[in-house]
Amino acid sequence: MIVGEEGILIKKLYLVMMKNHCGNRKQCLTLLKHHAVIVNGQLITDCNYIVKTDDIIEVNGKRIDSQPFVYYMMNKPAGYICANYDEKYPCVVDLIDREDCYCLGRLDRDTTGLLLLTNDASLSKQLLLPQHHVTKTYFVECMKPLDQSFVEIFKDGILIDKDIKCLPAQLEIIDHYHCYVTISEGKYHQIKKMFLSCHNQVVSLKRIEFANILLDSKLSLGDYRPLTKDEFQKLKEFMFYR
Numbered sequence: 001m002i003v004g005e006e007g008i009l010i011k012k013l014y015l016v017m018m019k020n021h022c023g024n025r026k027q028c029l030t031l032l033k034h035h036a037v038i039v040n041g042q043l044i045t046d047c048n049y050i051v052k053t054d055d056i057i058e059v060n061g062k063r064i065d066s067q068p069f070v071y072y073m074m075n076k077p078a079g080y081i082c083a084n085y086d087e088k089y090p091c092v093v094d095l096i097d098r099e100d101c102y103c104l105g106r107l108d109r110d111t112t113g114l115l116l117l118t119n120d121a122s123l124s125k126q127l128l129l130p131q132h133h134v135t136k137t138y139f140v141e142c143m144k145p146l147d148q149s150f151v152e153i154f155k156d157g158i159l160i161d162k163d164i165k166c167l168p169a170q171l172e173i174i175d176h177y178h179c180y181v182t183i184s185e186g187k188y189h190q191i192k193k194m195f196l197s198c199h200n201q202v203v204s205l206k207r208i209e210f211a212n213i214l215l216d217s218k219l220s221l222g223d224y225r226p227l228t229k230d231e232f233q234k235l236k237e238f239m240f241y242r
C-alpha cells in the first residue's frame, strides 16, 4: 500500500522527455531546439530547464508526464525477494502499483526493513557503484550472546568467506542478543557472513538506514511511500552528478 504523496523535482527537461519516450537524448535536444516544447504555455528551448512539480509540458502538442521519476521507501516484509520476477517466491515489486520500478540494492528474502525502489536507472547506477560506499545500518538479533570483542573485530575489517576482507564496520551492542551494525559496502549476505566469522549467527536482520535515510517507523511491513525532498537530497550526496 502506498502511504502519502510528495513529488520530488530534480530533473532537466530533456531527461523528463526521454523518460516519456520522446526520443533519445539527441532527439529530445533537437525537439527543444526546433520549438516543439511548451511548458505552462511558454516556448522552452533551454535543455537545462529544471522541471517543477506542477509544470504542464507539451511536446508537439501532446501532454507528457512532468513526474515520470519516482523514488520510494518500502518497509520490506520477510518472504519477498528483491527481483522483478521469480518463479518460486513473491517479489517486492509485486507490492508496488507500478511496473517500471526496481530495487536499489538487494536484501535477502528473510531480511526486513528499509528498501528503496525507483524507476530512475541513472540514479541506481551511480548509487550502487562500489566506490560510493553508501552506508547501511542493520538491527541484528543473534543466536549467541554478543561479545564486546566483536566491536574491535568489526572495526578492523573482518574476514568473510575465509579470505575476503570487509571494510571497517561499526558494531553497537544494545544487549546480549541485539546490536546495530553499519557497513559501507554490500557483499553478498555480508552481515550474516560477518557474524558467522565470529562463530555466531544472525537470527533476524532488519535494515533501518540506507544512505543516511532512516526507515519511517510509521510504515507497516509491505507499505511504501515516496521519499521526501530531504531524504532525496541525502541520496544525491552519494552521486557524482548532482
Ligand code: URA
Pocket (backbone or CB within 6 Å): 106, 107, 108, 109, 111, 188, 189, 190, 191, 192, 193, 205
Ligand atoms: N547482509 C545480509 O546478510 N543480508 C541482507 O539482506 C543484507 C545484508
